[in-house]
Amino acid sequence: MKLVGYTLVAAAAAFAVPASAQTVFTTDFESGMPAEFSGQGTIESPGTLPTADFGQGHLYNDTTVTGPAGASVLTLSGLTPHDALSIEFDFLAWNSWDGSSQGFPQGDFFEVLLDGTLIASISPNNASGTLFVPGSATLIFDPAPYGFGDSSPFFDRDTVYRVTLGGLTHTAATAVFTFQVGGSGWQGGSDEAFGLDNIRVDAVSSAVPELSTWALLILGFGAIGGFLRRRERRPAYA
Ligand SMILES: [Ca+2]
Numbered sequence: 001m002k003l004v005g006y007t008l009v010a011a012a013a014a015f016a017v018p019a020s021a022q023t024v025f026t027t028d029f030e031s032g033m034p035a036e037f038s039g040q041g042t043i044e045s046p047g048t049l050p051t052a053d054f055g056q057g058h059l060y061n062d063t064t065v066t067g068p069a070g071a072s073v074l075t076l077s078g079l080t081p082h083d084a085l086s087i088e089f090d091f092l093a094w095n096s097w098d099g100s101s102q103g104f105p106q107g108d109f110f111e112v113l114l115d116g117t118l119i120a121s122i123s124p125n126n127a128s129g130t131l132f133v134p135g136s137a138t139l140i141f142d143p144a145p146y147g148f149g150d151s152s153p154f155f156d157r158d159t160v161y162r163v164t165l166g167g168l169t170h171t172a173a174t175a176v177f178t179f180q181v182g183g184s185g186w187q188g189g190s191d192e193a194f195g196l197d198n199i200r201v202d203a204v205s206s207a208v209p210e211l212s213t214w215a216l217l218i219l220g221f222g223a224i225g226g227f228l229r230r231r232e233r234r235p236a237y238a
């Protein structure tokens with residue numbers, strides 16, 4: 001009986017624990033600007049961009065001088081119940097981003113916020129010739145040395161990063177992701193710009209045990225309880 005009880009509990013626990021992820025938003029900007037997305041940037045094809053095609057088709061491009069006031073915003077509403085969110089996207093750093101620790105004028109930041117809370121701050125360094133790959137991002141494309149208007153790998157280097165931010169605690173039905181650039185060294189315009197592509201948001205929920213699972217759990221604990229009671233009643237031998 002002991003073995004049966006443990007087996008039932010283990011079986012029920014195995015069904016009760018797993019979390020499930022559901023993709024709640026995705027865009028590659030190939031069909032224009034999604035209704036959930038807004039910002040000062042425009043949808044462009046690589047042919048109109050001041051850089052080489054890296055095989056990603058259309059993308060969102062913002063060459064305006066921006067800051068928090070000019071943020072790009074992704075608003076998701078009507079989300080199914082969830083415990084956490086994760087977001088993944090390609091971040092394109094155009095031209096002479098100067099990083100945050102060297103170069104001139106330094107202090108260029110790309111920031112991501114969820115419901116107003118900062119969840120990532122990335123400061124690529126395209127200008128010094130020494131690439132800095134931020135912690136939460138992976139460099140996936142470095143077309144140097146053919147940045148636009150300059151054949152040097154310095155100053156006009158373009159870089160593309162895959163950014164993955166997971167385990168973002170979140171339960172509300174609406175989520176607002178904000179993408180913004182700025183900082184003490186932000187020059188913007190033709191000097192520094194950014195793009196986005198291949199955005200995907202997943203909602204993660206810890207599975208709630210189903211009725212049959214609860215029945216298994218209760219049955220299992222009951223079996224263990226019965227076993228322990230019988231042990232207690234067993235006469236003690238000296
Ligand atoms: Ca695309």
Ligand SMILES: [Ca+2]
Nearest residue numbers: 096097098191
């Ligand atoms: Ca610059």
Ligand SMILES: [Ca+2]
Nearest residue numbers: 098105185187
């Ligand atoms: Ca700068």
